[in-house]
Amino acid sequence: MQVVAVNASPREGGNTHLLLNRVCERLQARDIQTEIIHIGGKPVHGCRGCRHCFEKRDRNCIIRSDVINKCIGKLLEADGVILGSPTYFSDVTTEMKALIDRAGYVSLANDNPLAGKVGAAVTAVRRAGAQHALHSMHHLFSILQMPVATSTYWNIGYGATPGEAGLDSEGLQSMDNLGDTMAWLMHCIESGSRQYPFPKGDRSRRMNFIRPDRPSAT
Numbered sequence: 001m002q003v004v005a006v007n008a009s010p011r012e013g014g015n016t017h018l019l020l021n022r023v024c025e026r027l028q029a030r031d032i033q034t035e036i037i038h039i040g041g042k043p044v045h046g047c048r049g050c051r052h053c054f055e056k057r058d059r060n061c062i063i064r065s066d067v068i069n070k071c072i073g074k075l076l077e078a079d080g081v082i083l084g085s086p087t088y089f090s091d092v093t094t095e096m097k098a099l100i101d102r103a104g105y106v107s108l109a110n111d112n113p114l115a116g117k118v119g120a121a122v123t124a125v126r127r128a129g130a131q132h133a134l135h136s137m138h139h140l141f142s143i144l145q146m147p148v149a150t151s152t153y154w155n156i157g158y159g160a161t162p163g164e165a166g167l168d169s170e171g172l173q174s175m176d177n178l179g180d181t182m183a184w185l186m187h188c189i190e191s192g193s194r195q196y197p198f199p200k201g202d203r204s205r206r207m208n209f210i211r212p213d214r215p216s217a218t
């Protein structure tokens with residue numbers, strides 16, 4: 001099994017990377033392969049809302065000039081996904097938001113291939129706002145039928161300058177426990193899903209509270 005971890009910090013070797021690494025080490029110790037992809041600091045576009053993905057249904061976003069499509073492809077191949085972002089003004093970075101919007105729409109447009117994959121989110125923060133950033137990432141999982149791995153505390157590491165999160169021993173403990181829980185969940189799903197196949201959700205009912213004849217995707 002494979003987990004893809006996305007680092008949306010522009011500081012490639014910074015605190016978010018340190019936290020993701022820590023989770024990945026625990027996953028590797030439990031026979032799960034990991035790959036960290038860096039999208040932070042790269043030029044990315046937000047979703048255009050053009051709905052081209054719903055017309056084409058080819059598991060791609062129409063914007064092919066940036067790193068997001070490649071990243072979506074990796075997420076679709078993986079068994080588990082970790083989203084990592086520093087907390088910026090109590091939220092995720094621009095790069096992470098672009099990934100959430102575009103991966104979410106591409107998945108919804110294509111019969112939701114992200115459903116059933118285990119999701120986890122981590123954030124690095126100097127002082128405050130991390131809860132909101134975590135929620136922003138969890139929102140992707142909770143609309144796409146992705147079981148969410150949790151830890152013994154919220155998945156937050158404290159630090160300002162690169163490497164400082166390594167001094168937050170409780171934060172590191174949370175990352176270790178997150179890795180263990182995620183590995184457990186993935187192994188349980190793998191061994192149990194033959195007997196209990198994943199319940200693909202019914203999305204046939206769609207309300208649009210302005211125009212009932214014109215349902216929307218989200």
Ligand SMILES: Cc1cc2nc3c(=O)[nH]c(=O)nc-3n(C[C@H](O)[C@H](O)[C@H](O)COP(=O)(O)O)c2cc1C
Nearest residue numbers: 009014015016086088089090125126127128159160
């Ligand atoms: C634009 C910007 C906004 C930030 N907003 C917050 C914030 O809202 N709360 C906070 O505690 N730290 C904030 N920080 C600090 C970062 O969250 C912190 O330095 C974090 O460790 C960076 O992670 P990284 O090394 O992976 O980039 C902000 C930093 C930047 C550059």
